[in-house]
Amino acid sequence: MNRTFHFLTALTVGAALAAPAAGGQTLIVRGDDIGGSHGSNMGVIKAYREGIERSTEIMTVAPWFPEAVSLLRENPGLDVGVHIVFTSEWDGYKWRPLTHCPSLCDGDGYFLRGTFPSKDYPGGSMMENRDRLDLGEIEAEMRAQIEMAKKYVPNLTHLTSHMAWCIVDPRIDEIARRLCTEYGLFYMDSAKSFMGQGGINVKSLGFGMGVPVGERVEKFIEALSKMEKGSYYVTIDHPAVRSAEMEATSHIGYENVAEDRQGVVDLWTSPVVLDYIREHGIELISFGEAVKRLTK
Numbered sequence: 001m002n003r004t005f006h007f008l009t010a011l012t013v014g015a016a017l018a019a020p021a022a023g024g025q026t027l028i029v030r031g032d033d034i035g036g037s038h039g040s041n042m043g044v045i046k047a048y049r050e051g052i053e054r055s056t057e058i059m060t061v062a063p064w065f066p067e068a069v070s071l072l073r074e075n076p077g078l079d080v081g082v083h084i085v086f087t088s089e090w091d092g093y094k095w096r097p098l099t100h101c102p103s104l105c106d107g108d109g110y111f112l113r114g115t116f117p118s119k120d121y122p123g124g125s126m127m128e129n130r131d132r133l134d135l136g137e138i139e140a141e142m143r144a145q146i147e148m149a150k151k152y153v154p155n156l157t158h159l160t161s162h163m164a165w166c167i168v169d170p171r172i173d174e175i176a177r178r179l180c181t182e183y184g185l186f187y188m189d190s191a192k193s194f195m196g197q198g199g200i201n202v203k204s205l206g207f208g209m210g211v212p213v214g215e216r217v218e219k220f221i222e223a224l225s226k227m228e229k230g231s232y233y234v235t236i237d238h239p240a241v242r243s244a245e246m247e248a249t250s251h252i253g254y255e256n257v258a259e260d261r262q263g264v265v266d267l268w269t270s271p272v273v274l275d276y277i278r279e280h281g282i283e284l285i286s287f288g289e290a291v292k293r294l295t296k
Helices: 038-049 065-074 135-152 162-167 170-183 213-225 257-268 271-279 287-295
Strands: 025-034 055-058 079-084 156-161 231-237 283-285
Touching: 025 038, 025 065, 025 257, 025 287, 038 065, 038 257, 055 065, 079 135, 079 162, 079 287, 135 156, 135 170, 156 162, 156 170, 156 287, 162 170, 213 257, 213 271
Parallel strands: 025 055, 025 231, 025 283, 055 079, 079 156
Antiparallel strands: none
């Protein structure tokens, strides 16, 4: 499977985290894109209720945002970040911005297709349109998405970037930093942290997206076994329940979305994984809990 981008493997929370208790290992499991589809909503909630997920990222511009809000109200223990969206990647359905921001949109008013150039979608990325991106429009749209999320999600703790727009232009990254300060959110994705400048690093678990479904439990356990004592780790993916809706979701180079994302749910709720984490004393926390430890 050809995934068209990779998530940041270094995250910043702005200052040093205390070491895990008793020199243990701490893991943050982040499920992205709640609100993006009904299948994603169901997958995120299942991975939280029955599995190891502790944080999720909500997309305010996506069509299943209202259902996501209802589900989050029913599950107040699930930590939530606003997943700021400037792109609309799927072929079969699209989403639009909350504000008037033509520099971020295609000719039909949908968000641009992706963050990085793709030979399959020439001219459709933020990177290829970087010179025409309007920073004022970007700030207004980012602000609108934050305010929409805060209106309906009282336990919002942080902000993340959908498809890693934070590395398109350092000025966009700075807008996100400033707005996070204004709204009292922690900025978990950062170009500066990604480039090794400032902040602190939460280590990647070393388990990437796109591992074949049949190999995931084994490789995930292998990654868990390599966690160092006294360290924080993060793993990020996109849980979704397989359905006709998810079968119809795809773009060129990523056609097995339904199988892949059901595989995330299966991995994160696997009895083998749950037993390993319990038996080895690996602590599962959310981004919100990490922030509390940071600021107390």
